[in-house]
Amino acid sequence: MQIHEIKRAHPNKRAKRVGRGGVHGKTSGRGTKGQNARAGHKKRPEARDFIKKFPKRRGYGKNRAKSVVSALVKPASVTLRALDKAFETGATVTPALLVEKKVVRNVRGRNPGIKILNTGDLTKKLTITGCIVSAPAKEKIEKAGGKVS
Secondary structure: HHHHHOOOOOOOOOOOOOOHHHOOOOOOOOOOHHHHOOOOOOOOOHHHHHHOHHHHHHHOOOOOHHHHHHHOOOEEEHHHHHHHOOOOOOOOOHHHHHHHOOOOOOOOOOOOOEEEOOOOOOOOOOOOOOEEEEEEHHHHHHOOEEEEE
């Protein structure tokens, strides 16, 4: 092999020359007429028109709603049936204990918010702290001799 015989593994890519006859002749793949067919055309983003009209909306960006809403962490739902299985009579139920017993998982490295729902029956006396409890679930817990604080 000699120097003049060496070829690159990935040769430079040539820019596509359109509008010079051949396959991409005439309109050069730009459709016909109008703003999009012109050289150097730029369309302003629609969001910018909206933002310019309302100064209070400036700086929010196009996908702000998605990023802000995704920051909210919805509480993990736990049923009475799951509590009945996981805990002994007289136990105290907290979000940390629920994670420890693997009833729920951590969310972003933290204990999640917990909402206890009215699915299933509760036969054990439990004390529930640091959790949101639905009204019918609260009735069943108190009926079983437990309490919600």
